[in-house]
Amino acid sequence: MGSNRYLLGAVSAIALVGFAAPAMAQETSAGELITNRVTVDFRVGNVQQTAVEDSDTFVVDRKIDVVVAAVGASPNVSSGENQIVREFSVTNLSNATVGYQLTFQSTGDYVPENAVIFIDANSNGSFDAGEEVTFLDALAQDETVNVLVQFDVPADTPNGDTVNIILVANAYEANDPGSEIVASTGPDDPTTVQTVLADGIGVAGIDAEYAGDHADAHAVTINAAAMTVEKFSTVVWDPVNLTVDPKAIPGARVQYCIAVTNAAGAATATGVTVNDDLPVQVTFYPDAYGTTGDVVIDGTLSGGVCSGGTEVDGYTAADTTVNELLSDIPGGTTRTLYFTVEIK
Structure with a gap:
């Protein structure tokens, strides 16, 4: 697993490749304390009395939300064509730093071969040894990373056949590919950070609403001679x-x-x-x-x-x-x- 993890927090020549800062107002981070204080002033017999006060404090819970989006066009390809690349973005809309497991799936008329998910560290547009990634260790709040999927089309795939190249991102605890994030149960505890899964559906039948995962797809159609x-x-x-x-x-x-x-x-x-x-x-x-x-x-x-x-x-x-x-x-x-x- 170690060779397929991407350390998003590392500051290096490759750590910033493919990142974008989305234009959005950052939500209140999980774990922050919100304190509200109230003061009541009053008089007795027109004499000012000592004000009475109270306060209430609760901790902001963790909202898990991720969006996977297909990036760019998806032109038709040839039967038997190799090393086809499609790009996706993964955006952490959670109010906390989250790790994401990345998986490839496909649906359609043919089965892609030799699929690999990678981050294009040298910006050459194709997969190179050492670039494969299956886990984003720590995607910060509102942070986006672009990842690519490379695959081959089987020889003799008929003209007009189409496949959906699907990337799925599933929420895990940051830096811990063994701990999938699940929703908290029971009533709200104002002293404890609890978790709510707030993701939507990306690809029907692949990911689910409020399940901590999200997916998107590139449709890839074959241009073949017959x-x-x-x-x-x-x-x-x-x-x-x-x-x-x-x-x-x-x-x-x-x-x-x-x-x-x-x-x-x-x-x-x-x-x-x-x-x-x-x-x-x-x-x-x-x-x-x-x-x-x-x-x-x-x-x-x-x-x-x-x-x-x-x-x-x-x-x-x-x-x-x-x-x-x-x-x-x-x-x-x-x-x-x-x-x-x-x-x-």
């Missing part, structure tokens, strides 16, 4: 029938059509590379398109047949692999690659 690939073959020529109903006989030429589709509403796919290893029964047929076009990329698909696109040169009959980069594919778009082989 890619599929189809492959078609069409006999375009044979040495007997030529182009009239050609058949797949030795010496025939076959066009392979590869169609890559990104589903509607999906994120744009970039770096789309098609790699096709030719079967041993065929050889690559160069210069099949235009004058010297060996492969055609970024074409269209209709009825299992590719057409249009941009010609690519540079292949020979000795090549056994076709490897080409397609243009970016937005959601709802299909791009093709096609080439011709000859049956041995």
Whole structure:
């Protein structure tokens, strides 16, 4: 536990990182004595008498209140993206110094991986060894500290899936991660500091009203490509029938059509590379398109047949692999690659 505690009272180069002083009037601190004195003056027979006096003293009780708030925007992320960071503030609205246990939770469509809570001591925006924190030792009255949560998105998380990244702060006695603060029971004792839990609800189902804890969440939605690939073959020529109903006989030429589709509403796919290893029964047929076009990329698909696109040169009959980069594919778009082989 020691390595995950943050000593808020320490005055050092890192102790003040992430702190803000909220603009609010400080409430009367727990433990202060409030004394009210009354004096009664009176006369008898128009003669001033000695005044009578009395006083009443009681101790101010402890009100425990904490607010966790999501800080900043929460932009969409990519499927499989790592080291995503979201920021939260923890404000001690209690009228006393309080320690806070910090925990991470999540709800939604996917389960974040490798989540860690930390204070960004070197202000580089990401988690570094030694920055993890699970307990704020002593947050002063009306003091705020900003903490961050870093997590990874699992690979192949579907487009549109959303998760709530939740930070929970639960009140503990200052500098004592083993003593959770609970509400005092029974009637008010004017001579003893008693405790009232005054927190509200932050995230339904996660924290509770008047329970000494509070939570807030960042919603994180996935932008992912939803890619599929189809492959078609069409006999375009044979040495007997030529182009009239050609058949797949030795010496025939076959066009392979590869169609890559990104589903509607999906994120744009970039770096789309098609790699096709030719079967041993065929050889690559160069210069099949235009004058010297060996492969055609970024074409269209209709009825299992590719057409249009941009010609690519540079292949020979000795090549056994076709490897080409397609243009970016937005959601709802299909791009093709096609080439011709000859049956041995």
